[in-house]
Amino acid sequence: MSLIVLGTVALDTVRTPFGFRRRMLGGSAAHFSMAARLFTKVNLVAIIGRDFPQEYINFLDKKGIILTSLIRAEGATFKWSGEYKRDLNAALTLSTELGVLSAFKPKISEDQKRIKHIFLANVDPDIQRHLLAHMRTPELVALDSMNYWIKHKRQSLLRLLKEVDIYVANDQEARDLSGEANLIKAAQYLYSRGPEMVLIKKGEHGVLLYCSKFIFSIPAYPTDKVVDPTGAGDTFAGGFMGYLAKVKKINQVNLKKAVAYGTVAASFNVEAFGLQRTSRLKLKDLERRLSRFRKCILF
Amino acid sequence: MSLIVLGTVALDTVRTPFGFRRRMLGGSAAHFSMAARLFTKVNLVAIIGRDFPQEYINFLDKKGIILTSLIRAEGATFKWSGEYKRDLNAALTLSTELGVLSAFKPKISEDQKRIKHIFLANVDPDIQRHLLAHMRTPELVALDSMNYWIKHKRQSLLRLLKEVDIYVANDQEARDLSGEANLIKAAQYLYSRGPEMVLIKKGEHGVLLYCSKFIFSIPAYPTDKVVDPTGAGDTFAGGFMGYLAKVKKINQVNLKKAVAYGTVAASFNVEAFGLQRTSRLKLKDLERRLSRFRKCILF
Numbered sequence: 001m002s003l004i005v006l007g008t009v010a011l012d013t014v015r016t017p018f019g020f021r022r023r024m025l026g027g028s029a030a031h032f033s034m035a036a037r038l039f040t041k042v043n044l045v046a047i048i049g050r051d052f053p054q055e056y057i058n059f060l061d062k063k064g065i066i067l068t069s070l071i072r073a074e075g076a077t078f079k080w081s082g083e084y085k086r087d088l089n090a091a092l093t094l095s096t097e098l099g100v101l102s103a104f105k106p107k108i109s110e111d112q113k114r115i116k117h118i119f120l121a122n123v124d125p126d127i128q129r130h131l132l133a134h135m136r137t138p139e140l141v142a143l144d145s146m147n148y149w150i151k152h153k154r155q156s157l158l159r160l161l162k163e164v165d166i167y168v169a170n171d172q173e174a175r176d177l178s179g180e181a182n183l184i185k186a187a188q189y190l191y192s193r194g195p196e197m198v199l200i201k202k203g204e205h206g207v208l209l210y211c212s213k214f215i216f217s218i219p220a221y222p223t224d225k226v227v228d229p230t231g232a233g234d235t236f237a238g239g240f241m242g243y244l245a246k247v248k249k250i251n252q253v254n255l256k257k258a259v260a261y262g263t264v265a266a267s268f269n270v271e272a273f274g275l276q277r278t279s280r281l282k283l284k285d286l287e288r289r290l291s292r293f294r295k296c297i298l299f
Numbered sequence: 300m301s302l303i304v305l306g307t308v309a310l311d312t313v314r315t316p317f318g319f320r321r322r323m324l325g326g327s328a329a330h331f332s333m334a335a336r337l338f339t340k341v342n343l344v345a346i347i348g349r350d351f352p353q354e355y356i357n358f359l360d361k362k363g364i365i366l367t368s369l370i371r372a373e374g375a376t377f378k379w380s381g382e383y384k385r386d387l388n389a390a391l392t393l394s395t396e397l398g399v400l401s402a403f404k405p406k407i408s409e410d411q412k413r414i415k416h417i418f419l420a421n422v423d424p425d426i427q428r429h430l431l432a433h434m435r436t437p438e439l440v441a442l443d444s445m446n447y448w449i450k451h452k453r454q455s456l457l458r459l460l461k462e463v464d465i466y467v468a469n470d471q472e473a474r475d476l477s478g479e480a481n482l483i484k485a486a487q488y489l490y491s492r493g494p495e496m497v498l499i500k501k502g503e504h505g506v507l508l509y510c511s512k513f514i515f516s517i518p519a520y521p522t523d524k525v526v527d528p529t530g531a532g533d534t535f536a537g538g539f540m541g542y543l544a545k546v547k548k549i550n551q552v553n554l555k556k557a558v559a560y561g562t563v564a565a566s567f568n569v570e571a572f573g574l575q576r577t578s579r580l581k582l583k584d585l586e587r588r589l590s591r592f593r594k595c596i597l598f
Contacts, residue, residue, distance in 0.1 A: 087480040088480065181386040181387065204482070205504035205518075206518055208521065214594070214595075219505055219516040222483050222507065222516050223483060224484045256597070256598035296514055297516060297596055299515070299552075299558065299559045299593070
């Protein structure tokens with residue numbers, strides 16, 4: 001019952017119609033961890049620079065995230081700056097500074113190499129492969145990526161698809177990598193490239209899980225409280241993978257429930273800037289919203 | 300157990316990646332009727348021109364649609380021509396010829412005036428109001444519209460909202476009329492303008508039903524078979540209103556089931572050009588897909 005996540009820990013500067021925040025704690029691994037920690041021990045693998053505030057490390061530590069493989073290196077921390085206009089579904093990236101991320105070589109302990117549940121959040125596919133190669137007994141490996149790698153390291157990413165169980169993508173990425181406009185066809189294509197399952201995140205429109213045995217599709221949790229959607233996809237993945245790490249058994253019932261947990265976790269994430277809401281989240285908040293959510297989609 | 304629908308009967312010319320069809324039988328009232336007939340007697344109120352093929356009238360008649368208020372007038376039938384590119388979710392309108400539609404004054408019989416379930420499909424809101432004024436004992440009135448009327452007859456449409464039970468809109472229309480980007484906020488605004496319920500159709504992303512007591516949100520039926528989506532929204536409305544006309548009792552359970560029936564009806568509509576698939580549809584096809592659909596969203 002533990003989980004390892006490879007990804008980014010970043011300093012995010014975000015403007016939305018509801019405010020402006022400078023250099024918040026962000027990044028895929030940070031958002032993922034904040035949801036996954038509700039279910040299991042989370043081992044975070046990432047790199048930060050000299051400018052990374054100690055208070056953010058203390059904050060992650062206090063949340064119970066295992067930080068032994070959070071490396072600090074010479075140079076600047078990865079920074080993302082973005083803006084959301086009236087339509088909060090689309091982020092406009094203003095700037096990206098890779099900093100120490102460009103020379104990231106993950107290092108993990110012998111104990112961590114024996115962790116069975118692995119989430120490869122969005123970084124260079126060669127770094128993802130590098131970590132995966134060190135894992136001794138992987139049981140469930142999920143892979144996320146982004147448009148940049150689909151464009152610039154397509155072959156590397158396609159090769160990696162054969163080595164993972166679940167490929168997680170947003171709808172645009174799924175369409176870009178598959179060349180299919182219809183999402184079911186896109187999922188079928190991606191499935192044919194290797195993974196056991198394809199999980200397509202559609203933002204405000206929910207999630208689609210595709211595998212050979214079944215298709216599962218649920219909407220997002222209906223909410224009018226969207227303050228900052230940054231990290232919603234990673235929060236979803238954290239809830240999804242965290243639940244599976246907890247229950248261990250990978251079957252249809254648990255997979256569907258994991259998608260539902262991820263969905264409600266993401267609905268909390270968007271309610272406030274950065275990790276503000278998810279860092280205060282308790283499992284019982286998730287449970288309560290899950291049962292409300294169930295009523296919203298049952299007929 | 301009968302239903303009256305006011306809308307268009309049109310000649311549609313459509314190009315999609317799967318083919319090209321000229322002057323098919325189409326229009327909102329035709330698509331609506333083809334789904335609603337599976338549940339109840341459908342009275343169609345529309346206007347056609349001299350050029351409308353008799354075979355199409357015979358076809359509707361054979362499907363059991365009551366055509367006593369399908370008026371034939373001097374002039375040309377309403378024609379729509381559109382194209383769908385690779386992304387079948389967005390129609391590109393190539394031309395619209397109103398023809399006889401521009402001078403349409405619906406006329407209905409004394410019997411029809413006593414029908415309790417009324418669907419005002421997309422035509423000029425003044426024509427919709429004209430028909431509604433003649434209904435003696437309305438019990439459930441649903442209203443659809445389109446961007447053209449939101450732009451050009453906004454006040455007329457907003458006034459009409461106060462007189463109906465359900466306002467049906469697609470996501471873009473809901474955003475345009477409300478000025479809200481978030482769909483829950485859009486639904487709240489539209490609800491505040493009068494109707495008991497707001498039903499937002501999101502195409503490939505499903506449907507949202509909003510009212511004071513509950514929110515219901517389901518995805519579209521997952522399908523990779525999309526040949527021609529023209530009329531999917533009207534087919535949805537036909538399944539939704541047809542089911543409610545059949546069960547009569549308007550409660551939460553029946554409303555949700557009606558949305559689900561509409562959803563699966565629409566999933567058949569997109570599988571072939573025009574009315575080709577829905578005209579062959581039987582209630583048991585809907586039932587079968589409904590139970591498959593339920594499995595796709597249950598957790």
